Amino acid sequence: MASCLWQYRLRILLCVCTPCLLLACLFIYVALAVCLSMTLSISPVRHPVLSTFFKASGTTNVGTMAPYPIKPFWKHKLDKEAHWNLIQQILDRQHNPLLQQRRNDSQTGSDLYNTTSGSEQHREGCFPNYEMIWTLSDFFSLPSQIQRFLISMHCREYPLLIDQPRVCNQTLEKSQDGPPMLLLAIKSQAMNFKNRQAIRQTWGRSGWVKGYSGKGGQVRRVFLLGKNHSGHDPVSVENLREESNKFGDLIMWDFLDTFYNLTLKDILFWGWFSKNCPDTRFVLKGDDDVFVRTPALLDYLNDEEEVRSKKSGNGKVMEDFVVGDVIISALPPRLETNKYFIPESFYEGMYPSYAGGGGVVYSGALVPRLLEVSKRVHLFPIDDVYLGMCLERLGVVPIHHPAFLTFDFPEDESKEPCAHHTILLVHKRSPKEMRKLWAKTIVPSRKCKKVLLRDKLFES
C-alpha cells in the first residue's frame, strides 16, 4: 500500500517537474544567447578594411597566362580542353577585373593584356593561320568549312565594299522628327535579289510605319552582305552597286559570305551601327527569309519602352533589351551532316542562352556594348550563339517571346485563318509567301482584327 502511494507521488512529481526543468533549460539558453549577443554588439565589430582594389596574394606569372593566385581561389587549371574554350579562358582571365590590379602594378606585364591570343590581325590584311593544322588533333578529318573557319578565325576586320552611311541619318518625310525607331538589318546573300525585293515591298518598307494600335515609328532597312562565293567575278559586285544605288540599302564587306562567316556580319554590323546609327532605338537582325509583322513589332516595342521607363523612371532602361526566340541549355550538334555542326575538339560544354538567329530584336543602346565586349570573345562559327556569348559576358539576359517563331508554327497551326496575326516574326517564308502574308495581315479581316499576340494567348 505504502509503495503504491510512493509510486503515485513519484509520478505526480515527474509530471509536474519535467516541464519545469525543460522550461528552466530554455530560460538559461535564452538568457545566455541574449548575453552573448549583447557582449558582441557592445564590443566594436572589426571589419577587415578592404582596399579599393582587390589584390590576390601570391599571384604568379607564367608564360602566356594572366597572373593567378597560387592558393585555390578559383580553378586555375583550364578544365576545358577544346580549342575555343582554351583560348577563351585565357581571354576571360586577361579581362577578369579582379586581376586588373596587375596592370597598374607592373608596366612590364601590360602587353600581356592586349594580346588577343593567337595571331594578331595584320595591319595590311589578315593572313591564314596554318598553325591550326597542328593545334587541333583532328584538323584533317574536319569538314572543309570548319577548317576554313579555323585558319581565319583570328581575322575580324574587313573593309566595306558598299556602304550606306546615311541610312539612319536621312529624313524621309517632312514630318519626321528625330532618328529612326527601328533599323531592319537583314542578312542576305548576293544572289537573293528576289527575297530583298519582296522585303522592300512588304514588311521592310522604310519610312513611317503605322502600328495597329500604337502610333508606329520610323523604320529603316539595310541588307548585310559578304562577297559572292565566286567573288572575283567583278560583274556581281557591279550588279550589287547598281542595286545599291537604286535602293540605297546594301552594305557589303570584303569577306566570303559563307555560313560559318556569319558572325563577321554581326561584329562588322555592330561597328557600322555604332558609327552611323548611334541614336536609332531598336535593331531587328534577321534572315532574308523571315516574315515580320512590322506594325505589330512597333506596337510591342513602343509598349515595352513605355512600361519600362514608367517603372524605373530613368532613361537607361532599354540598355539591356534583347528579345527573341530564346533557346536555353542547348548543346552543340556533333553530327557532321548537321548544318550547325561543331566538332568536340573545337567547343566543349553547353551554349549560353541565345535568341534564334532567324530574327532577334535588341536596343540600339546595347550595340556599342556588344561591339566592345565582342573584342574579348573569340569568333564562334554560329552567329546567334556568338551573340549569346557576348550577352553572357555583359550580364544581359535575352527575353523569350513566343511570338518570335524562328522554327515556324508548331504542327499545322499555320493553316489556321488568323495564325499569322498572332506572331511578330516567323521563319521561313518564300518571297511569294511574304507578299501574300503582308497583304493579308496589313489590313486584318474583321475576324482576325481582335486576335491577340501569342504571349497573351498563352497567358489566358
Ligand SMILES: *[C@@H]1O[C@H](CO)[C@@H](O)[C@H](O)[C@H]1NC(C)=O
Ligand atoms: C596595349 O594597349 C595600350 C592601350 O590600349 C596601348 O597603348 C599599348 O600600345 C598596347 N600594347 C601592345 C603591346 O599592344
Ligand SMILES: *[C@@H]1O[C@H](CO)[C@@H](O)[C@H](O)[C@H]1NC(C)=O
Ligand atoms: C554568285 O556566284 C554564282 C556562282 O558562280 C553566280 O551564278 C551568281 O550569278 C553570282 N551572284 C551574283 C549576284 O552575281
Ligand SMILES: *[C@@H]1O[C@H](CO)[C@@H](O)[C@H](O)[C@H]1NC(C)=O
Ligand atoms: C571567311 O571570309 C574570309 C575572307 O574572305 C575567308 O578567308 C574565309 O575562308 C572565310 N571563312 C569561311 C568559313 O568561309
Ligand SMILES: *[C@@H]1O[C@H](CO)[C@@H](O)[C@H](O)[C@H]1NC(C)=O
Ligand atoms: C547626320 O546629320 C547631321 C545633320 O543633319 C550631321 O550633323 C551628322 O554629322 C550626320 N551624321 C552622320 C553619321 O552622317
